[in-house]
Amino acid sequence: MRRRASIALAATLLAMLATAGPAGAVYPDRPVRMIILTLPGGPTDVMFRGIAGVLSQSLGQPFVVESKPGGEGVIALQACLAARPDGHTLCMIDAYSFNMNPLLKSDLPYAPDDFAPIIHLGFLPAGLFVRKDLPVNSAEELFAAAKAQPGKLNWTTFGRASASYIYIEWLRGAKGIVFQDVPYKTAQDAFRAVMAGESDVVTYALTAGLNSGGDQLKLLGVTSAERQPQVPNVPAAPEFGMVPVGVWFGLAARKGTPDEILQLINRQIREKVIADKELRQRLFDRGGLALYGPAGKPIAEFEHYLQTERADFAAVLEKAGIAKE
Secondary structure (H helix, E strand, C coil): CHHHHHHHHHHHHHHHHHCECHHHCECCCCCEEEEECCCCCCHHHHHHHHHHHHHHHHHCCCEEEEECCCHHHHHHHHHHHCCCCCCCEEEEEEHHHHHHHHHHCCCCCCCHHHEEEEEEEEEECEEEEEECCCCCCCHHHHHHHHHHCCCCCEEEECCCCCHHHHHHHHHHHHHCCCCEEEECCCHHHHHHHHHCCCCCEEEEEHHHHHHHHCCCEEEEEECCCCCCCCCCCCCEHHHHCCCCCCEEEEEEEECCCCHHHHHHHHHHHHHHHHCCHHHHHHHCHHHCCECCCCCCCCHHHHHHHHHHHHHHHHHHHHHHCCCCC
16 A cells, blocks of 8 residues: 555656756646637637647646737747747747748748747648639649640639749749739638639648538649548649648747757647547547648657758749749
8 A cells, every 4th residue: 555655656746747847847837828820710720729628637727729810820920939938838830830931031030940849730731623614634634734825724822822822833933834823812712713613723721622612623633742541542742743832730839948848748749639549530630630741749750840841842942933022
């Protein structure tokens, strides 16, 4: 009996030490903000709120999600950068706000090195969709039609950092294939334009696109590096001669946050969220988020991925002729 009590006490002390911050302070010792850069209600919002609930229960303090959309992620990351580096403010990052913006914007008020990565939280695979009555049935046929009549086919875009804009400029620079750029304010507006037959081509979140307009559009490919399980017969970007340009989501903190706190949060999410199949399906799979590659792995793998992707993005933008503004 005494031995069991000693073991229990030792386990409790180890758990307390695992969450200890500077000067022995227990982390977290007050509510934690999780600032996200997307609107409430979408798949990433659902994911982050679910993760926040698990961390709240596990670590004994509320983890509160704050949505700060706008400015292509700049507003949210500025808010994160203004916080103290003590782990009580966590930041959502994604491919565009974190790796693409620094390559596109000369006046960006932050740099990737201002943040400490915590964990990669999955990819949002996109589909290459065309209007249903467009007389092509593959990406190769689409590109051949565009090459035969430069500028005749329209491709909807939604900002210089959108995959759609990067693709049409890359196709122009790398392959001499010219699409007419039709800009919209949001990805949803761009997608609806193609669904309504007002434009010809768009890249859009795969699951959302299939659910919203699967019977009104044709899916010619996925823009990820590999095929996706929900559409296993649809080719991935490298199979039809395109470079993968994907959306991913992750969690970070301001640089200077103690490493033991970063490691604790990474471990908590891996062990209590990603390792739980039922929870993972509810928070990730249903929203179309895919866990592969660096997703759900230790911090070092996320850091390596960020550096590699940044170099890949730089090469794509150079080929596309897209320079900083």
